Amino acid sequence: MANKDFDVRPTPLLDELESGPWPSFVTGLKRLRDAGKRYSPMINDLLGQLEHSYEERLGFWKGGTITVIGYGGGIIPRFSEVADKFPESSEFHTLRVMPPAGMHYTTDILRKMCDIWEEYGSGLIAFHGQSGDIMFQGVSSENVQPAFDALNELGFDLGGAGPALRTSMSCVGHARCEMSCYDEAKALRLIINEYLDEMHRPALPYKFKFKFSGCPNDCVNAIHRADFAVIGTWRDDMKVDQEKVREYVAELGRDYIQEHVVDMCPTRSLKLNEDDTLSVDNKSCVRCMHCLNVMNKALKPGDDRGAVILIGGKRTLKIGDLMGTVIKPFVKLETEEDFEELVEFAGEVIDFFAENALEHERIGETIDRIGLPAFLEAMGVDPDPNMVLHPRQVSFVRTDDFQEELERMRAKKAGKKEAAE
Amino acid sequence: MSEAAAKPRMPDEVGVPDPFQYMHPIMKKNYGKWDYHFRPRPGVLCHVALSGDKIWTVRAGTQRQMDVFTIRKLCDLADKYADGHVRFTTRSNIEFLLADEKNVDPLIEELEKEGFPVGGTGNSVSMISHTQGWLHCDIPGTDASGVVKSLMDLMYEEFVNEEMPNRVRITTSCCQINCGGQGDIAINVQYTKPPRINHELVANVCERPAVVARCPVAAIRPALVNGKPSLEVDEKKCVCCGACYAPCPPMQINGKEETRIAVWVGGKHSNARSKPRFHKLVVAGLPNNPPRWPEVGEVVMKILRAYKENAKDWERMADWIERIGWPRFFELIDVPFVKHHIDTWTYARLTHNHSTHIQY
Structure with a gap:
């Protein structure tokens, strides 16, 4: 295919990904290459580098440090290791941008995003990354700030990257699902927007992710993937x-x-x-x-609805796969006070993580290291049999205050009952 | 330059945008007040609100990494049929929200004409949730978009139909960090060799104590190599996980032949029936073979066929395997059970069979 301004990079291996019924990202990249736009030479070299990866079976990007004014994270810097061969795409950074909760869009807002990305970026946008961000992929170092400014003026903000609070996801929930047991979008926005500082200026030991599912079908995969999972359920009869x-x-x-x-x-x-x-x-x-x-x-679901909070989900690195552990078997999520309590508890957990986790340790690993009882004590949460599959089966533990603990929990339970009456 | 022009623009920390400004009016009106839904055909959902309002959803597959022209084309269709409202699923499918049932068929016809498959609902194989790969990641063992395109071409019929026993959720990940997550079938890079260390670069590029601390099996220690501070790896201990590569790129974990692909099954997020599960290893050592990864496709299709033919309605992959047992599963997909299938990680003993429960 002829192009006036540059020699089109041959891509025989990638060309093979243009056949077949599924939409082809290669065809999409070629549309950008052939559009005769500012970014077309960049995409031409991007295709060249990707073809090079397909030949060598290796990746050729390295990270770096790129930020926008006021923030310490949210940009994924990518510099090419083969920039001498493919100079036009030598800088190909990504802006992680938080989507509206539930990933709703009007065509108007999508078109505006496209226009901004044609002006400053590569014309390539991913809906969405695994953390839930809109990924504006492919921008030079110089254009990072103006691209962000334009998106920010549009009402959008950068998401998380690095050791920080991360972009969150909620299921479609209340917007279009009969199983939804609480207002997922509300919980997500209240928590993330309250602790934005932890996202934009990374200072945590490692990443911290919240996810919000409206029912135990867990459509946003919270138990596996979230440090703090909020999953809708109900207490009364179905x-x-x-x-x-x-x-x-x-x-x-x-x-x-x-x-x-x-x-x-x-x-x-x-x-x-x-x-x-x-x-x-x-x-x-x-x-x-x-x-x-x-x-x-x-x-x-019944009428007495709320959520289960599970803490500590993550994938293999470093101690092995962990799922979230039940920490609050039920929290009510109806009134403003209910939501305030949730936000407050989330803050306590983030604070605990910030103060007690080792560098590059996820909170699930911290809990594993110190033991669940110590974590519960730090959080002021009473132990509950719903937190475990079964009671202890190993006798190697010091129990000299066992009877006192029984008395303490009995008194606490009686106190609660009295307060309720 | 004037003082005002030189003054940098400070960010407006707006956080997560309010979704209501973009939400379809019917969804906004009936927020939290839905009654039930049904699927008139694959790729289409109809939700009925307690008010009696209805909204039709038409779900279509995308390539996720989209050029602006593709996005604008989808917007044109949304303007024509969906009052200009769409949303995306966690698996990068686009959903058109339709107030009027009579727009459903014409939209589907146009989507198909433009090359967007309509499906991914109910008991189908939905879009593969995936990562960045060679296109954009700094530590990838393989590509993501290319693997996914190749597999979705093979599974196209299973996306546009609902003929599986239950939903099938597939993921791919281009390194062992496994950003793609758990899946009924997970296709993940599995390294086979310890890192090759470029000792010339380690001291300049890597924070050595952080790299030592990152190793899950304590196989890395500081060393002086050719008079330069570097790191060395106890290769007998090394589990080839690649954890050291991210903080220290001179510890190259990838290789043209050494980076291999593994296929895992039975991961499950939902609490329905059984509790959530992690996926389990089926086969490793498959070649990382661009541009179409045929060997991976063959294994995945074999597993899908076995599941489709043998599972009962509503059994997810994990539920089905639990019922028939792992020996029968391996028999059905014609893969011998080898020593590497037996877990050796912490608490591996909890994965042993301490009973006489055996399916002969």
């Missing part, structure tokens, strides 16, 4: 519309409901009655969501 249960039975048959709903209940809490209605043992139910997922017209 709602059953028996007429609609009958409709499901009529449509799918008793055998199907028995095998795929009743028999798949993890705690055997369901019974399909002779009259095609469903009985639920709500005391045994663990709110796993399976039956609600299958029969979403008939079965609903």
